[in-house]
Amino acid sequence: MTARAPTNQKLRRTWSSVFETGAGARIYPYLMVLPAVIIVVGVVVYPLVSGITSAFHDVTLRTLNSGDMPFVGLRNFERVFADPSFGIASFNTLVWVVLNVVAQLSLGLGLALLLHRAMPGIGFFRSGILVPWVVPSVVAVLTWRWMYDPSVGIVNELLVRWGVINDYHPWLGDTATSLYAVTVESIWKGTPFVMLLLLAALQLVPRSIMEAASMDGASGWRKLWHVILPQIRVSFAIAAVLTFILTVNNFNAIWLMTEGGPLNSSEILFTLAYKYGFQRYDLGMASAVATMLFVGLVIATTLYLKLIQAKEGE
Amino acid sequence: MRHFWKTSTIAAALVAALGATPAFADNIVLWVNGPLASAPDAPIYAELKAFEAETGHTVELQAVPHMEMERNLFVALSGGAGPDVMALDIAWVAGLADAGLLADVTEQSDPIADEYQPGPLSAGRFKQRQYAMPLYTNNVALYVNNKMLAEAGIDAPPKTWDEFEAAAIAMTDKNAGTFGLTFGGSRVGAFQLYPFIWQSGAEIIADDGAVGVGSPEAIEAVKFVSDLYTEHQAMPASVLTANSWDEVNAPFIQERAGMLISGDWAIGALNNGNPDLDYSIVPLPEGAQAATVIGGYNLAINANSDVSEASWELVEWLTGPRSIELMAQYQRLSAQAAAATDEAIAKLPEDLQPFMTQASAGRARPVVAQWSQIHSDVFGSVWDSALRGQPIDEVMAQAATQIEQILGQ
Numbered sequence: 001m002t003a004r005a006p007t008n009q010k011l012r013r014t015w016s017s018v019f020e021t022g023a024g025a026r027i028y029p030y031l032m033v034l035p036a037v038i039i040v041v042g043v044v045v046y047p048l049v050s051g052i053t054s055a056f057h058d059v060t061l062r063t064l065n066s067g068d069m070p071f072v073g074l075r076n077f078e079r080v081f082a083d084p085s086f087g088i089a090s091f092n093t094l095v096w097v098v099l100n101v102v103a104q105l106s107l108g109l110g111l112a113l114l115l116h117r118a119m120p121g122i123g124f125f126r127s128g129i130l131v132p133w134v135v136p137s138v139v140a141v142l143t144w145r146w147m148y149d150p151s152v153g154i155v156n157e158l159l160v161r162w163g164v165i166n167d168y169h170p171w172l173g174d175t176a177t178s179l180y181a182v183t184v185e186s187i188w189k190g191t192p193f194v195m196l197l198l199l200a201a202l203q204l205v206p207r208s209i210m211e212a213a214s215m216d217g218a219s220g221w222r223k224l225w226h227v228i229l230p231q232i233r234v235s236f237a238i239a240a241v242l243t244f245i246l247t248v249n250n251f252n253a254i255w256l257m258t259e260g261g262p263l264n265s266s267e268i269l270f271t272l273a274y275k276y277g278f279q280r281y282d283l284g285m286a287s288a289v290a291t292m293l294f295v296g297l298v299i300a301t302t303l304y305l306k307l308i309q310a311k312e313g314e
Numbered sequence: 315m316r317h318f319w320k321t322s323t324i325a326a327a328l329v330a331a332l333g334a335t336p337a338f339a340d341n342i343v344l345w346v347n348g349p350l351a352s353a354p355d356a357p358i359y360a361e362l363k364a365f366e367a368e369t370g371h372t373v374e375l376q377a378v379p380h381m382e383m384e385r386n387l388f389v390a391l392s393g394g395a396g397p398d399v400m401a402l403d404i405a406w407v408a409g410l411a412d413a414g415l416l417a418d419v420t421e422q423s424d425p426i427a428d429e430y431q432p433g434p435l436s437a438g439r440f441k442q443r444q445y446a447m448p449l450y451t452n453n454v455a456l457y458v459n460n461k462m463l464a465e466a467g468i469d470a471p472p473k474t475w476d477e478f479e480a481a482a483i484a485m486t487d488k489n490a491g492t493f494g495l496t497f498g499g500s501r502v503g504a505f506q507l508y509p510f511i512w513q514s515g516a517e518i519i520a521d522d523g524a525v526g527v528g529s530p531e532a533i534e535a536v537k538f539v540s541d542l543y544t545e546h547q548a549m550p551a552s553v554l555t556a557n558s559w560d561e562v563n564a565p566f567i568q569e570r571a572g573m574l575i576s577g578d579w580a581i582g583a584l585n586n587g588n589p590d591l592d593y594s595i596v597p598l599p600e601g602a603q604a605a606t607v608i609g610g611y612n613l614a615i616n617a618n619s620d621v622s623e624a625s626w627e628l629v630e631w632l633t634g635p636r637s638i639e640l641m642a643q644y645q646r647l648s649a650q651a652a653a654a655t656d657e658a659i660a661k662l663p664e665d666l667q668p669f670m671t672q673a674s675a676g677r678a679r680p681v682v683a684q685w686s687q688i689h690s691d692v693f694g695s696v697w698d699s700a701l702r703g704q705p706i707d708e709v710m711a712q713a714a715t716q717i718e719q720i721l722g723q
Binding site for chain 2 (some may be wrong): 060061062065066090145149151168170172173174175255257259261262263276278279280282
């Protein structure tokens with residue numbers, strides 16, 4: 001540094017040249033990703049760890065303010081298991097997820113196949129069918145709430161007119177139908193997204209493969225099962241995982257339509273966690289439910305992706 | 315350039331000087347519920363200007379929607395932040411005070427306690443200490459559609475349970491699609507149910523902590539109201555799902571239901587929804603005794619506020635004698651004692667007078683820390699179960715046990 005090198009062969013040491021050799025060069029890549037790491041730690045890792053820790057501590061309005069949140073081991077989990085609502089919510093979550101995932105994937109695939117053909121005006125249908133997905137979820141849910149209204153709702157009006165039912169029915173107010181009524185809205189809202197993913201995948205399937213299949217005499221179902229599905233398998237898997245996660249976390253639909261009621265009949269684990277957290281202000285119990293949900297989601301998603309990978313390897 | 319530096323230096327010096335000014339010019343952050351600051355010309359802004367001119371303090375006003383207020387306060391206060399002064403639904407005081415989030419203002423408020431109506435003032439008291447001062451008060455009364463009542467052959471709005479039931483049944487006509495009474499489901503319905511429980515002579519939670527919901531009187535009250543739906547079909551099926559006041563009001567606005575139990579907040583919604591609606595507001599019908607449920611908002615001070623003295627000045631200003639004038643501009647009722655004299659009541663708009671005349675029968679919901687949970691989880695379920703025909707005595711016995719468990723935690 002003291003004297004300028006006589007020739008150009010040795011470059012002047014600049015600030016940035018520190019990172020060109022030795023230890024500097026080794027930490028250089030880490031420095032480059034550091035900002036992203038800080039952001040991810042701040043907005044993903046920290047809340048996650050904090051949530052999981054809360055599940056094992058007594059976190060209520062009172063203890064939060066005093067700053068003294070004692071470790072309580074598994075007590076929050078015991079209290080959650082002792083609550084009869086938890087059993088109902090777990091079962092409802094299962095029904096809710098299975099119905100949503102199965103219906104959204106099959107309807108989404110059906111629509112994608114229907115719209116994957118060249119004919120005049122197809123662009124109009126393709127964009128039209130995306131409307132439910134584009135409508136803000138709050139608007140959609142409140143609209144459906146009115147459609148289900150037991151006195152003036154159009155759903156009742158149509159069903160009576162078509163002779164499906166004799167009398168207006170409180171779809172959201174009947175404990176036997178509330179969960180299914182919300183499920184219909186959720187399927188309506190989620191299917192276009194699945195269709196979009198699968199339609200994009202279909203359009204990448206080489207035309208020659210389809211033509212070859214047709215020439216070999218493959219008909220409708222066989223072509224779908226043996227030719228089309230294997231070609232779009234990766235997209236289908238992604239759609240399945242996303243639908244699964246979005247459904248488990250679909251708080252808006254249930255909360256805005258029924259708040260989990262009446263009498264817990266449409267309660268899922270997510271709405272139950274919200275009630276523990278923001279009606280009882282017992283964040284310990286809310287975190288216990290959220291932690292179980294998180295672990296469940298991670299296990300289910302990992303298993304599914306492993307399964308797909310294994311198939312891929314065959 | 316030199317000019318710029320000079321100006322900046324002077325400005326910086328001024329700012330520093332202002333910052334160093336002693337406590338008599340504090341900045342107070344105030345959260346109020348949305349309707350109080352719904353427009354830039356809302357009366358509260360002029361009132362705060364007057365306060366600033368008088369005291370030299372500055373007030374930063376933020377409006378929060380009612381439905382989000384409780385959650386926002388909880389999140390902000392428990393994180394050590396939040397406003398210096400906040401407007402609270404009177405039902406939230408106990409929970410926040412119990413958590414140590416509200417400043418104890420007993421010393422400052424005792425000398426002026428006589429200036430307030432006792433019911434609303436007591437709603438700000440928790441464990442013999444005062445944590446909040448009443449900003450405005452309300453209670454629920456009976457709204458009656460005059461035309462539907464006359465068509466049903468009834469001369470005057472009901473004054474007793476018997477008359478109330480008879481009117482509800484008389485206005486119900488399945489063929490015409492009309493009903494006697496619109497009512498809420500779950501939590502909203504539970505709120506409308508409380509006055510009936512008190513009217514029967516029962517207690518929800520007595521002052522000594524005894525849980526009274528399993529008593530024969532309480533059972534009778536819940537059965538009386540739920541029978542109007544389950545037995546007489548005098549309520550529209552919307553009672554099963556209505557979890558907002560809009561949904562409760564709708565059948566009354568559309569003249570499909572002849573009666574509505576609500577507070578003064580319904581007046582605006584009814585007049586907007588159907589300007590031709592011809593209705594009367596009367597005190598709630600009486601059972602064994604008269605009773606109505608008190609609502610309204612209090613002002614409280616953040617326990618962690620740096621400007622607690624200035625905050626108290628603001629609370630005293632907004633809830634004091636000037637509140638009569640201020641709340642009149644909102645068509646709301648001040649909780650000042652001077653607002654409840656016969657003379658003051660006569661000056662109120664006609665719509666508001668019935669609320670003030672029955673104010674002495676007003677009861678605050680139990681001031682216990684777990685009230686939000688008891689209201690949503692226990693009473694929401696009680697009402698939903700009753701509507702679905704479950705045996706009321708079993709439902710109420712179970713509710714009593716649940717409440718005892720919650721309080722015993």
